[in-house]
Amino acid sequence: MRSALPPGRESLPRWYDLFGLRPSSLQTAVTGQCLLWLAGGLLSLGGCWAAPQASSPDARPAAAPANENASPDLSAPAAQATPSPAADATAVSEEPIASPVDRPLPPPSARHPIDQIPEGQAYRRALEAWDAGDADTAQRIANELAGHPTYSPLAVAIEAVGHIKRGELEKALELAEQISSIPVMQREAYAIAGEVFQRRQEWTRAEDAFLHALAIDPYHVRSHRWLAVLYYDSGAMRLATEHLRQVAWLEPQECKSLMLSARIYIDYEQYSEAIEDLRALLRRDPPTDMAVAAKIELAHCYTQLRRLEDARKVLADCPSELPGVLAMRAAVAEAEGDFEEAARLARDALQRGSPAKAALVLGRVLVAQGQWQAAVELLEPLVQQTPSDHRFRMLLGRAALRRRFLIDPARSFLIGRQPDKDRT
Numbered sequence: 001m002r003s004a005l006p007p008g009r010e011s012l013p014r015w016y017d018l019f020g021l022r023p024s025s026l027q028t029a030v031t032g033q034c035l036l037w038l039a040g041g042l043l044s045l046g047g048c049w050a051a052p053q054a055s056s057p058d059a060r061p062a063a064a065p066a067n068e069n070a071s072p073d074l075s076a077p078a079a080q081a082t083p084s085p086a087a088d089a090t091a092v093s094e095e096p097i098a099s100p101v102d103r104p105l106p107p108p109s110a111r112h113p114i115d116q117i118p119e120g121q122a123y124r125r126a127l128e129a130w131d132a133g134d135a136d137t138a139q140r141i142a143n144e145l146a147g148h149p150t151y152s153p154l155a156v157a158i159e160a161v162g163h164i165k166r167g168e169l170e171k172a173l174e175l176a177e178q179i180s181s182i183p184v185m186q187r188e189a190y191a192i193a194g195e196v197f198q199r200r201q202e203w204t205r206a207e208d209a210f211l212h213a214l215a216i217d218p219y220h221v222r223s224h225r226w227l228a229v230l231y232y233d234s235g236a237m238r239l240a241t242e243h244l245r246q247v248a249w250l251e252p253q254e255c256k257s258l259m260l261s262a263r264i265y266i267d268y269e270q271y272s273e274a275i276e277d278l279r280a281l282l283r284r285d286p287p288t289d290m291a292v293a294a295k296i297e298l299a300h301c302y303t304q305l306r307r308l309e310d311a312r313k314v315l316a317d318c319p320s321e322l323p324g325v326l327a328m329r330a331a332v333a334e335a336e337g338d339f340e341e342a343a344r345l346a347r348d349a350l351q352r353g354s355p356a357k358a359a360l361v362l363g364r365v366l367v368a369q370g371q372w373q374a375a376v377e378l379l380e381p382l383v384q385q386t387p388s389d390h391r392f393r394m395l396l397g398r399a400a401l402r403r404r405f406l407i408d409p410a411r412s413f414l415i416g417r418q419p420d421k422d423r424t
Contacts, residue, residue, distance in 0.1 A: 099276045099277065099279065099280040100245050100249065100276075101245050101248040101249045101258065101277070101280050102249075102280060102283075103249060105249075105250070105252070106219055110219070111217075111219055112184075112187060112216075112217040112219065112220070113184055114154070114184065114185075114187075114188070115219075117151075119145060119148065119151040119154060120154070122141050122144070122145065122154075123141070123145065123151075123154040123157065123158065125137075125141060126138045126141035126142060126158045126161075127158065127161055127222065129141070130158070130161050130162060130165050135162070135165075138158060138161075138162060139162070141158065142155045142158040142159060142162075143155070145158070153179050153182055153185050154188075156175055156178060156179050157175070157176075157179055157185065157188045157189075157192065159175060160172045160175035160176055160179075160192045161192065161195070163175065164192070164195050164196060164199065167199075169196045169199055169200065172192060172195075172196050173192075173193060173196050175192070176188075176189045176190075176192040176193045176196070177189070186216055187213050187216045187217045187220055188213075190209045190210070190212040190213035190216070190223075191209070191210065191213045191220065191222055191223050191226075193209045194206045194207075194209035194210040194213065194223065194226055195226065197209055198226065198229075198230065203230060203234065206226075206230060207227065207230055210223040210226050210227045210230070211223075211227075214227075219250055221247055221250050221251060224243045224244075224246045224247045224250070225243070225247055225257075227239070227243045228240050228241075228243040228244045228247065228257070228260075231243065232264070237264050237268060240261075240264060241261045241264050241265065241273075244257040244258070244260055244261040244264075245257070245258075245261055245277070248261070248277075248280065252284070253284060254284075255281050255284055255286040255287075255290055256290075258277045258278070258280055258281040258284075259277075259278075259281060259290065259293070259294060259297075261274075261277045262274040262277040262278045262281070262294070262297060263297065265277065266297060266300065266301065269304070271301040271304050271305050272301075272305070274297070274298075274301050275298060275301050275302070278294050278297055278298040278301070279298070281294050282294055282295070282298075292318055292319065292322065292324070292325070293324070295314050295315060295318055296315075296318070296324050296325060296328045298311075298314050299311040299312075299314045299315050299328050299332065300328060300331070302314065303328075303331055303332055303335050306335070308332055308335055308336055311328075311332045311335075312332060315328060315329055315332070321352070322352075323349045323352040323353050323354030323358070324349075324354055324357070326345050326346075326348050326349035326352065326354065326358070327345070327346065327349040327354045327357035327358040327361065328357065329345050330342045330343075330344075330345035330346040330349060330357075330358060330361040330362070331357065331361050333345060334361050334364060334365060339365045339368060339369060342361055342362075342365050343362055343365045343366075345358075345361075346358040346359070346361040346362035346365065347362060350362065356382075356386070359378060359379070359382055360391055362378060363375050363378055363379050366378065
């Protein structure tokens with residue numbers, strides 16, 4: 001599938017691996033709905049993309065049991081209750097909220113009945129096991145729930161997800177239809193159907209199914225995850241980041257969705273929004289590797305906004321021997337006009353295995369210093385190694401033109417006459 005990322009970002013991890021979701025290959029469908037999504041993506045490239053606002057799911061009713069101390073009966077109709085005012089996303093707080101994902105969580109009484117019982121937690125662990133490829137754990141939990149007089153429909157839902165993972169989509173859809181007759185299971189039925197339609201590349205039907213699940217339960221994390229994937233692959237980045245932030249809000253320990261949201265904002269040069277997500281991520285005490293990666297991205301945002309002192313502070317406690325950290329420090333030094341220091345750090349990063357970022361910094365420094373031949377020798381191999389990254393190609397073109405080299409139009413993807421042999 002052709003990457004939806006701008007040139008130079010093809011190396012980002014796929015959404016499915018980061019989320020643990022593994023659908024079949026997704027391709028953009030040529031439908032009216034997808035054309036609208038793509039139009040939104042094109043507007044963002046022109047700088048017309050408004051910063052996404054956190055969605056307000058609390059305006060929709062959420063299913064809740066009449067007595068929060070009583071276990072819900074999966075065979076009985078689900079009672080509908082208006083969410084507590086404490087769950088309102090716009091509730092006034094004495095302390096300023098630094099990020100939309102730091103809002104107060106909805107109270108337990110506003111959550112779906114399945115999410116309020118131990119068996120519901122076991123059901124969620126089973127779905128996570130399927131996503132991680134752990135079929136044994138998922139099947140063990142399904143067997144335990146199947147023998148329960150009240151919660152056996154959860155075992156049917158686990159079985160349906162298993163059919164999806166095995167590619168048995170018709171069986172999964174049949175089981176989803178079966179459990180949809182139980183009102184409190186309708187959320188799961190819609191989510192399962194959405195995954196089936198996603199596998200079939202029926203994008204409009206998949207979106208509709210996930211939105212129906214969220215209409216029943218605005219706090220359904222799995223539907224938010226899948227909608228983020230769907231919108232991302234369709235080019236609707238504003239909607240993708242909106243649902244990623246919903247995932248991060250509902251899962252206080254979740255870090256991957258914030259990293260992905262920040263990288264989307266960075267790709268579209270929405271650096272202030274990216275800074276919000278990266279700061280929120282770092283407040284969650286992520287694993288060391290992710291924390292360092294987030295600080296590098298944060299320093300990049302500060303550098304682009306010319307907040308160079310902030311960029312230096314962010315990198316101060318990062319391991320100085322890491323190639324990515326060295327490359328980012330080189331970029332900060334370049335922005336400060338210290339070309340000698342930038343070149344030194346970039347060369348050090350190159351020797352330690354960070355070719356892309358460090359080579360771009362060093363290439364720009366060499367061009368700025370008028371060292372055209374050295375810039376060409378540095379960049380030409382990188383253009384051949386990563387032909388899809390046009391940043392190297394553009395920088396090489398600048399250096400070559402200043403050095404009065406002749407550019408081969410066929411090899412540089414330009415339209416023109418093939419150069420004569422005596423001129424090459």
